[in-house]
Amino acid sequence: MSFAPQIKVPATYLRGGTSKGVFFKLDDLPESAQVAGKARDQLLLRVIGSPDPYGKQIDGMGGASSSTSKTVILAKSTQPEHDVDYLFGQVSIDQAFVDWSGNCGNLTAAVGSFAISNGLVDAARIPENGVCTVRIWQANIKKTIIAHVPVTNGQVQETGDFELDGVTFPAAEVQIEFLDPADDGEDGGAMFPTGNVVDTLVVPEIGTFQATFINAGIPTIFLNAEDLGYQGTELQDAINSDVEALAKFEKIRAYGAVKMGLIQDVAEAASRQHTPKVAFVSKPQTYIASSGKIVNASDVDLLVRALSMGKLHHAMMGTAAVAIGTAAAIPNTLVNLAAGGGEREAVRFGHPSGTLRVGAQALKENDQWVVKKAIMSRSARVLMEGWVRVPADSF
Incomplete structure (x- = not known):
C-alpha cells in the first residue's frame, strides 16, 4: 500500500491579543486552496488538526480552544487605499467545518505586523523608526481596520512594556481602530437589527x-x-x-x-x-x-x-x-x-x-x-515561522 507524502506550506504562527493562529499568504497556499471552497477548508482543518473527537487537536497546530483554533489568509489588498486583505477562518475543534462568518479582533493585532514583515505593505509607507499605519480590509465583514504598528530600525517592534490581561508577557502596544464597526445592513440588518436597544x-x-x-x-x-x-x-x-x-x-x-x-x-x-x-x-x-x-x-x-x-x-x-x-x-x-x-x-x-x-x-x-x-490596544508576536506540513491527499 502506498501513502501520499506530506507537502510543505509556508506559514507563520503568531499570537495576536489573547489568541493564536496560523497565518498564510494567499499566494503561498496550494493552487486549489487559493480560492474559497472545499479544498481550502480541508487544508485548514488538517493544518489545525480538526475534526478531533478527542477535542485536543494533538495532530495539528490548534490548541484545543476557540482562541487557538484559528487561521488567517492575507494578500495585497484589492481595495483602493488599503494595504492588505485579511480573511479569517475560525476552525471548529470537533466538527469538520471552517466558519467564515466573522472577524477575529485579537488576531487583527497581528495582521499589520505580518503584512509589514512579508512585503504586503509598500516599503515607502514603512518608517525607519516610528509607527506604521497599516490599512486593513477585513474581507469577512467588509470593513476597514487601521493598525498602528511600532517600527524600529525598519523592522516591526514586537517587544515592549505594554501589558494585556490574558497574555503572560509584556510586548509592544498596537493600537487598532475599527472604522464604522456596526453592520451596514447586509447581514442581519442595522446595528440594532430589531430596531430596539433592548x-x-x-x-x-x-x-x-x-x-x-x-x-x-x-x-x-x-x-x-x-x-x-x-x-x-x-x-x-x-x-x-x-x-x-x-x-x-x-x-x-x-x-x-x-x-x-x-x-x-x-x-x-x-x-x-x-x-x-x-x-x-x-x-x-x-x-x-x-x-x-x-x-x-x-x-x-x-x-x-x-x-x-x-x-x-x-x-x-x-x-x-x-x-x-x-x-x-x-x-x-x-x-x-x-x-x-x-x-x-x-x-x-x-x-x-x-x-x-x-x-x-x-x-x-x-x-x-x-x-x-471603536479603538483598543492589543499586542502581537511571531511565535514561529517556516512551513506547516500536511498530507498531500488531505485536501
Whole structure:
C-alpha cells in the first residue's frame, strides 16, 4: 500500500491579543486552496488538526480552544487605499467545518505586523523608526481596520512594556481602530437589527430574557448575568464544566440568531458557531481573576463574560470588545445600564483574565445611532515561522 507524502506550506504562527493562529499568504497556499471552497477548508482543518473527537487537536497546530483554533489568509489588498486583505477562518475543534462568518479582533493585532514583515505593505509607507499605519480590509465583514504598528530600525517592534490581561508577557502596544464597526445592513440588518436597544427573547424550555442584540465588531447577544442565575464574576471552570449550562447558552444563541436575522431556523446555528456571540453583563464587583489577581469593583465600569464556539472565553474576544464598547456608548442598552447609564466614550470592563479598556464614539444620525470608530490596544508576536506540513491527499 502506498501513502501520499506530506507537502510543505509556508506559514507563520503568531499570537495576536489573547489568541493564536496560523497565518498564510494567499499566494503561498496550494493552487486549489487559493480560492474559497472545499479544498481550502480541508487544508485548514488538517493544518489545525480538526475534526478531533478527542477535542485536543494533538495532530495539528490548534490548541484545543476557540482562541487557538484559528487561521488567517492575507494578500495585497484589492481595495483602493488599503494595504492588505485579511480573511479569517475560525476552525471548529470537533466538527469538520471552517466558519467564515466573522472577524477575529485579537488576531487583527497581528495582521499589520505580518503584512509589514512579508512585503504586503509598500516599503515607502514603512518608517525607519516610528509607527506604521497599516490599512486593513477585513474581507469577512467588509470593513476597514487601521493598525498602528511600532517600527524600529525598519523592522516591526514586537517587544515592549505594554501589558494585556490574558497574555503572560509584556510586548509592544498596537493600537487598532475599527472604522464604522456596526453592520451596514447586509447581514442581519442595522446595528440594532430589531430596531430596539433592548428586546425580550423567548427561548422555549429555557426562559424569557431581556437582551440587547447588536451588530458591531461581531454580532452579539447581551444578557443580564442575574437573569441567567450568575453573578458576572464567573471564571471558565464555572461555566465550561457545566454541560447543562453550555447547552442552555447554545439554545439561547440559536434563538437569538434567528431574532437577529442571521439565520432562518434554529437548526442552522450548528453550522454557524462563530457568530453570533453570547455575553452576559453585571454591575462592578470585586473578584479574583484567573491569574489570581484581584480586580476591584473600583477598577471597572462593568463586568462581562462572553462565550465563543460554545465555551466561556478565557479573556475577551477583540470583536466582542468592540461590541461592548459600542453598546456601552449608547444609552439604555443592557451594557450601558450595567456600566451606570448615560453617554460615555470609553469603558473599562472586567473579564475572566482581568480588565480591558475600549473606546467608542456614538452619535445619532437621522434618528439612528451610529458609531464611527471603536479603538483598543492589543499586542502581537511571531511565535514561529517556516512551513506547516500536511498530507498531500488531505485536501
